[in-house]
Amino acid sequence: MKILVKLNHPAHYHLYKNLIKKLRESDDEVIVVIRNKDILKDLLDEEHENYLSLIQAKARKEGNIISIIKANVFEIILQDYKLFKIVKNEKPDVMVGTDTAIAHVGRIFKIPTYIFNEDDYIVNRLFCIFTYPFARHIVSPKVCDVGKYKHKKIEYDGYQKLAYLHPSVFKPNxxxxxxxxxxxxxxxxxxxxxxxxxxxxxxxxxxxxxxxxxxxxxxxxxxxxxxxxxxxxxxxxxxxxxxxxxxxxxxxxxxxxxxxxxxxxxxxxxxxxxxxxxxxxxxxxxxxxxxxxxxxxxxxxxxxxxxxxxxxxxxxxxxxxxxxxxxxxxxxxxxxxxxxxxxxxxxxxxxxxxxxx
Incomplete structure (x- = not known):
């Protein structure tokens, strides 16, 4: 199986790094795609992780809500376009991430997408508005409210941080x-x-x-x-x-x-x-x-x-x-x-x- 994992933030690498390792150990092919933000690229380079980079995240400028939304929409369109080309070439079987682009591109290519999010709909409304309508699955903790998209929710009793801080995978030194x-x-x-x-x-x-x-x-x-x-x-x-x-x-x-x-x-x-x-x-x-x-x-x-x-x-x-x-x-x-x-x-x-x- 070929899995595309999309990372937008350094925390997302921590979220998926043990999954990536486990998939590769079972001979699955994993493609890591990033939106470079903060230290994400440096972190991946230090871990010797291969990846494809879509865009460099820009620092958010001050402005009114309309101008900020416009900037976000432009970035989403640019990411969609670049990811579209990668997916067309790589043809993954499934896509995973806390990401808007994989939801959009996954819908176009009819590829199952798993959107992970532990923010409530009302808290991270902009992301949810642009992402949830196009996602195949929304994977969230039981206590997390996904708004009107409950029919897409796959819930679990846990927290995203336990993907990398559970005692089975992390031992403080x-x-x-x-x-x-x-x-x-x-x-x-x-x-x-x-x-x-x-x-x-x-x-x-x-x-x-x-x-x-x-x-x-x-x-x-x-x-x-x-x-x-x-x-x-x-x-x-x-x-x-x-x-x-x-x-x-x-x-x-x-x-x-x-x-x-x-x-x-x-x-x-x-x-x-x-x-x-x-x-x-x-x-x-x-x-x-x-x-x-x-x-x-x-x-x-x-x-x-x-x-x-x-x-x-x-x-x-x-x-x-x-x-x-x-x-x-x-x-x-x-x-x-x-x-x-x-x-x-x-x-x-x-x-x-x-x-x-």
Missing amino acids: IEIAKKYLNSLSKYYLIRLVSFSAGHDIEKKHSGLSKSLIIKLINTLSESGNVYITSERKLIPEFEKYRLKINPKDIHHVMAFADLFISDSQSMTLEAAMLGVPSIRFNSFVGKISVLNEIEERYGLSIGLNNEYPDRLLFAVNELLKNPNLKNEYKTRRDKMLSEKINLTDFMYKLLKNESIL
Whole structure:
């Protein structure tokens, strides 16, 4: 079988990398196609992964919704055209990705497409509007709302991050963490995002402010070291806290952190998968089903709306006072893992037409 896997973001490589390996081990042919964004190309090059590149993603410019939509539509058309030529030449049996282009091109060539998404329809509306009508299948967690496309949904009891952070496929290595920081001391990670993703097209969302980051650093520094990873440009006074790291090693560093504080949805979920105590602080809180489940059912993260900065500082202090914090989160993680699936195995069986029940 020939499978085309489309990657739009570095996180997508992590999502599919174990599936790609498993398929190749069973003598299936896998074609990797990318929309080069952030460090995706560098990550693939370092992993010696062969790929075909469609376009270079451009940084999103400021503007009104209409201008942003126009820019997105132009990019979609360009990707569709370039992917069309690849598919016409390669003739894959099936296409997989978190991607609009494979849905469009798959419809033209009548090739089954599996669109993976764990954002609710209302949260990532633009992507869903352009993608779901053309997709053959939408593969999402049980708790994820796919709007009026329930008839296309293939659901699973799990999370996308477990495709690469499930203990069966990822073992945190303290020696790797030691390359970047003093693991003998307590350390805390702060993650900042740019809020330029597709689910923030209206530019209405925000997270950690400069003044709040200063307060966090002052509080956390009293008991450990503080490190910052950031999508957005850091001001000079924060540069000394920047975690300079090879991106492929970030999960090893995350796994041993004493606390993770972020305005990122994705990395908060990763911290939860690793059982790391975490706080998410942004205006998306309460709006995303997967994160709501992590916070409310399993207690693996705390979600706080950024309208209430004092609540963040209070929560941080409460967590720091708990001497058994990491053990409590390990127990919560064990409960979560006992109830969720190994997503890589699920994806493999799905593509190979094996029973997924």
